[in-house]
Amino acid sequence: MLTYHKVMSLLKNNSIRRKVPNQQSDSTTDFIGFGNLPNQIHRKLAKRGFELTLMVVGESGLGKTTLINSLFQRDLHSQQHLSNAAPEQLYSSIKIEPSTIDIEECGVKVRLTIINTPGYGDSINCTDNYKSILNYIDNQFELYFDAESGLNRRSISDNRVHCLFYFISSLARGLKPLDIECMKALHHKVNIIPIIAKADALTSDELIQMKQNIIEQIHGHHIQIYQIPDCDADEDEELKEKNIQLKSCLPFAIISSTQCFEAKGKQIYGRIYPWGLIDIEDSNHSDFLKLRNMLIIHMQDLQQVTHEFHYENYRLEKLQLKKYDGPQRKLLQEKDNELRRMQDLLCKVQGQLAEKL
Numbered sequence: 001m002l003t004y005h006k007v008m009s010l011l012k013n014n015s016i017r018r019k020v021p022n023q024q025s026d027s028t029t030d031f032i033g034f035g036n037l038p039n040q041i042h043r044k045l046a047k048r049g050f051e052l053t054l055m056v057v058g059e060s061g062l063g064k065t066t067l068i069n070s071l072f073q074r075d076l077h078s079q080q081h082l083s084n085a086a087p088e089q090l091y092s093s094i095k096i097e098p099s100t101i102d103i104e105e106c107g108v109k110v111r112l113t114i115i116n117t118p119g120y121g122d123s124i125n126c127t128d129n130y131k132s133i134l135n136y137i138d139n140q141f142e143l144y145f146d147a148e149s150g151l152n153r154r155s156i157s158d159n160r161v162h163c164l165f166y167f168i169s170s171l172a173r174g175l176k177p178l179d180i181e182c183m184k185a186l187h188h189k190v191n192i193i194p195i196i197a198k199a200d201a202l203t204s205d206e207l208i209q210m211k212q213n214i215i216e217q218i219h220g221h222h223i224q225i226y227q228i229p230d231c232d233a234d235e236d237e238e239l240k241e242k243n244i245q246l247k248s249c250l251p252f253a254i255i256s257s258t259q260c261f262e263a264k265g266k267q268i269y270g271r272i273y274p275w276g277l278i279d280i281e282d283s284n285h286s287d288f289l290k291l292r293n294m295l296i297i298h299m300q301d302l303q304q305v306t307h308e309f310h311y312e313n314y315r316l317e318k319l320q321l322k323k324y325d326g327p328q329r330k331l332l333q334e335k336d337n338e339l340r341r342m343q344d345l346l347c348k349v350q351g352q353l354a355e356k357l
Contacts (some may be wrong), residue, residue, distance in 0.1 A: 049109035051158050052299055053140075055190070056114070057133060057182070058167025059121035062197035067165070067256040068114055070269060070280065071292050074101050094119040094129050096136045098159075113159060121178055130182040137161050137189045141314040160311060162302045163226070163295070164190045167197045168251065173206075174213040183223045184347070189310055191226040191302050193294075194218070194251035199286060200271065200278065207253055214251050222347045225250070228294065229301050239297075246294045255286035 056064040069075055094117060101112040115136070120129050140160045147156045164186065168179060175183075183192055194214060199207060218225060228247050231240045257271045257280050268279045281289045295302075321333070 049111060050299065051111045051113075052163070052303070053113040053115065053159055053161050054295075055117070055133070055137075055161045055164045056167065057117050057120055057164060058195075058197065059169060060118065062167040062169060063254075063256055064116065064165070064167055064197075066258060067195075067197075067254060067288075069258050070256040070288065071295070072101065072103065072112065074103070094123075094132050096132060115161065126178050127181070129178070130185045133182070134185055134189065137186070138314070141311055144311065145315060145318060158303075160306055161190050162306045164192050166192055166194050168194055168214065170196055170198050170201045170210070173210050175217045180217065180221050180223070183218075183225075184221060184344070187224045188313065191305055191310075192223075193226050193291075195291070196251055196253040198255070199253035200255045200273075202253075211251060211253070226302070226305070228298060242293065243297075246290055246297075249287045249290050252287040252291045252294075254288055254291065255280050256288060 054068075056068060058064055097116045097118065099114050099116070101114065103110045103112055117133060120126075120133075123129070137160075144156065144158065144160055147153070166179070166183060168175065172179075183194075186192060196202075196207070196210060196214075202210060217223075228243065228250075231243050255271065255278060257269050259269065259271070260267050261270050261272070261277060262268075263270070263277055263279070268277075269281070270277050270279045278285050280286050283289060317336075
């Protein structure tokens with residue numbers, strides 16, 4: 001896969017060099033021009049720009065908005081809501097609020113869509129909280145599917161959810177039943193990245209233990225979170241080492257802040273405590289910088305997994321349903337629902353057996 005950082009590496013290392021032909025020979029140069037392809041790809045990508053849709057899910061008070069503002073150094077509340085995505089509501093509790101941010105850096109444009117979910121987990125009965133999120137993700141698949149099936153396919157806007165940050169309370173010391181239920185309902189629709197919010201509430205030993213507990217629960221309940229891909233063999237060693245560190249950090253433990261302080265002659269974003277100041281980009285205290293690196297380095301992979309795996313599953317199911325009408329279609333849906341119930345029951349039994357063992 002030709003990722004963005006690989007293109008930039010090619011641009012840096014593979015400059016175009018034309019071999020001067022021997023004056024005594026009338027043979028043409030052995031340079032064809034394929035070495036200029038990375039330049040063409042870079043120009044087209046930079047001109048077209050990138051699109052990324054990021055959803056944040058978690059209980060109120062876990063710092064979701066603060067983290068997004070810190071990651072992209074933008075004020076999320078100052079952005080306008082998307083006109084084609086009206087907020088959805090479930091039992092006057094959970095809302096789906098998309099906002100768009102246009103970022104340009106070094107001539108590269110990124111259209112970033114942030115989807116906030118205020119009210120998640122706040123009601124007394126939270127069993128169906130994930131349904132509003134699931135419906136929104138499916139609706140974006142539906143819109144993309146209709147646009148892809150239309151006559152004008154050159155200007156399709158991609159509002160599919162490429163990544164979901166799932167916030168876990170540091171006070172729980174693991175996944176709550178709501179967390180497990182929600183991630184199991186969404187993991188086959190979107191790339192889930194678990195995040196331990198407000199990690200400064202834990203000691204180093206408690207944080208290590210909590211990460212182990214979460215990973216064990218994820219495996220025990222057969223939840224598929226986003227798998228950071230391995231680097232190619234021809235990547236530089238620094239990138240390989242950074243990628244190994246990113247994999248070992250899951251779930252990411254985050255301390256975020258939008259407050260800027262001056263420390264040792266430079267401006268940093270951090271938090272003040274009675275015992276001192278924490279730089280949120282200091283890897284000894286927070287995985288904030290690693291989370292941002294992961295999002296930038298693997299942005300293309302997040303989009304690719306969304307398109308080639310999650311969307312293709314939805315598209316295949318959609319095309320299969322179109323083959324059947326009336327009673328046959330209803331029967332097929334009933335069989336699919338029954339199969340999913342049996343799979344959920346099997347996962348539940350396996351989880352109970354694992355806990356007993």
